[in-house]
Amino acid sequence: ETGVTQTPRHLVMGMTNKKSLKCEQHLGHNAMYWYKQSAKKPLELMFVYSLEERVENNSVPSRFSPECPNSSHLFLHLHTLQPEDSALYLCASSQDYRDTGGNTIYFGEGSWLTVV
Amino acid sequence: SQELEQSPQSLIVQEGKNLTINCTSSKTLYGLYWYKQKYGEGLIFLMMLQKGGEEKSHEKITAKLDEKKQQSSLHITASQPSHAGIYLCGADIPGNTGKLIFGQGTTLQVKP
Numbered sequence: 078e079t080g081v082t083q084t085p086r087h088l089v090m091g092m093t094n095k096k097s098l099k100c101e102q103h104l105g106h107n108a109m110y111w112y113k114q115s116a117k118k119p120l121e122l123m124f125v126y127s128l129e130e131r132v133e134n135n136s137v138p139s140r141f142s143p144e145c146p147n148s149s150h151l152f153l154h155l156h157t158l159q160p161e162d163s164a165l166y167l168c169a170s171s172q173d174y175r176d177t178g179g180n181t182i183y184f185g186e187g188s189w190l191t192v193v
Numbered sequence: 194s195q196e197l198e199q200s201p202q203s204l205i206v207q208e209g210k211n212l213t214i215n216c217t218s219s220k221t222l223y224g225l226y227w228y229k230q231k232y233g234e235g236l237i238f239l240m241m242l243q244k245g246g247e248e249k250s251h252e253k254i255t256a257k258l259d260e261k262k263q264q265s266s267l268h269i270t271a272s273q274p275s276h277a278g279i280y281l282c283g284a285d286i287p288g289n290t291g292k293l294i295f296g297q298g299t300t301l302q303v304k305p
Binding site: 117118120125165167183184189 | 237238281285297
């Protein structure tokens with residue numbers, strides 16, 4: 078138990094569907110992250126939120142839409158995805174975004190997404 | 194751009210054997226993090242190293258950061274099946290505040 082909870086753990090969706098991934102952290106952290114993990118690739122940072130404000134958007138296609146209603150919750154809204162978007166999506170949090178050297182990031186269990 | 198290279202990419206060891214995984218950066222690291230991941234699951238934080246020459250241990254796992262802060266090693270003593278998984282190193286980089294970049298991971302299998 079890392080204090081970061083993701084739902085659903087597994088999701089299968091068609092290319093025309095709209096679905097959302099949810100993340101909740103119980104650590105009192107101020108920063109939350111979405112990472113994508115594809116087979117044989119390093120983890121890719123997608124979005125960073127600090128105090129509910131988006132501070133990073135790493136050239137992610139608009140079919141991925143993040144939402145951070147408060148510092149404890151983070152969503153990733155998905156629509157018209159492609160099969161190549163199938164991957165493990167990991168949510169994470171850390172105490173702050175601006176700290177360097179010691180800003181440990183804690184990850185959730187991940188949501189396995191399959192686009193058919 | 195900054196990259197982290199892990200070696201080996203995969204490793205199979207007999208239970209009870211020692212092993213070492215390396216993580217090398219092309220640039221000086223602010224902080225180096227080791228995580229363990231079971232296939233299809235989230236990353237579990239193991240250790241974080243900040244200072245050159247620093248060494249930390251947790252149970253049978255020891256991580257070191259070299260003096261130049263460009264390479265880290267993760268050493269497992271007397272490996273057990275519970276050590277099996279994917280080990281990832283992540284790094285803070287100067288100018289990359291708050292974000293980690295990751296190596297590609299090292300997959301460890303421990304044969305009973």
